């Protein structure tokens with residue numbers, strides 16, 4: 001049973017455990033001698049230390065080491081904030097570079113109580129873990145310091161951040177470290193500009209000696225690409241030249257959960273991966289709705305690397321959860337198989353097939369035009385989908401999440417064989433490009 005954040009029950013208590021690491025690492029070199037300069041707290045006066053670096057560059061390790069050092073220096077109340085509750089547990093606390101490992105290296109025993117989402121140091125100081133998915137939980141508690149991991153991937157960045165800052169009011173010098181891959185979300189861009197922020201940066205290459213050899217293959221896939229500049233070099237890229245979407249475009253039309261309207265129609269769109277070996281693409285699964293004013297809303301991104309049975313199950317669960325009207329599948333590449341897969345898990349599930357020819361014009365342009373017209377809104381943030389949207393340039397192979405989004409919006413907002421009347425795409429859409437065949 002997962003630690004969860006939902007109060008204590010017997011099952012959770014049974015899951016609790018005490019870290020009883022022995023002092024195997026007595027004599028381990030101090031972090032100050034191992035760390036690169038960008039991983040050590042900057043000099044000067046700052047309230048936010050923003051460590052923005054490439055994948056595997058040592059961000060989490062730096063966050064955990066700073067947290068541990070603050071606790072050893074006598075901090076009583078510390079906040080840990082991760083994109084999800086699972087990330088807080090699996091990465092910030094129990095991960096290879098997390099708090100328990102960092103303490104273990106220097107032979108220190110921490111008490112971790114998952115059900116209380118709490119880590120306690122031998123001197124009595126404690127760190128409480130939070131998920132940025134649940135920003136309201138950050139309302140109320142008070143802290144001296146905080147560590148926020150992967151702020152570029154938070155689902156509700158504004159609320160989580162502002163609630164955390166309101167609570168950062170104990171001690172004489174409340175401060176926080178934010179460690180992240182540099183996604184240009186509004187929060188990250190804003191933090192970079194703040195005079196109270198100090199920025200340190202690093203690249204994946206600088207930490208290569210500490211990464212598994214297999215990681216080089218992962219790195220090779222991104223090398224020389226624009227996404228590689230973000231993911232490996234740790235550059236904050238605000239606009240991809242020629243991209244159909246920009247962060248401004250998405251940010252401008254973003255809405256909060258509580259401002260979401262009633263939906264006239266909801267669909268779950270799937271762009272199935274072509275094969276399921278390790279190198280295969282992800283299966284894009286996007287849940288979207290439209291309101292009575294013909295605006296589209298992205299409600300969930302459930303994409304990932306799945307077997308056919310897994311994606312069919314996830315799509316059907318999403319269908320139930322959002323009380324959707326249909327599952328939308330693109331039929332160009334083995335679409336009939338995809339329909340059969342859905343029906344093997346749930347016979348008779350309402351499936352609608354869309355077909356788009358891949359020649360002449362990109363399928364994504366009409367949908368990006370709807371974003372430009374402020375007619376498509378994201379309910380909260382979808383970092384990985386938004387990465388794909390903002391780095392996609394016409395002519396590239398379109399990525400899976402983007403494709404699933406395009407199928408969803410095509411079904412919702414491009415009716416029948418023509419786009420809905422309110423906008424004219426100047427002949428960009430041809431009849432057979434968007435024909436719904438199911």
Ligand SMILES: Nc1ncnc2c1ncn2[C@@H]1O[C@H](COP(=O)(O)OP(=O)(O)OP(=O)(O)O)[C@@H](O)[C@H]1O
Pocket residue numbers: 034035036039053054055056057058059060061062096097181207210211
């Ligand atoms: N200065 C260092 N000396 C030795 N090992 C290090 C150093 N910095 C990081 N590491 C190790 O490198 C590995 C990757 O570090 P870490 O998990 O902190 O990277 P990350 O940037 O958070 O990665 P990701 O992008 O996957 O979140 C870990 O095993 C970590 O302990």
Ligand SMILES: [Mg+2]
Pocket residue numbers: 059060061091
């Ligand atoms: Mg990390």
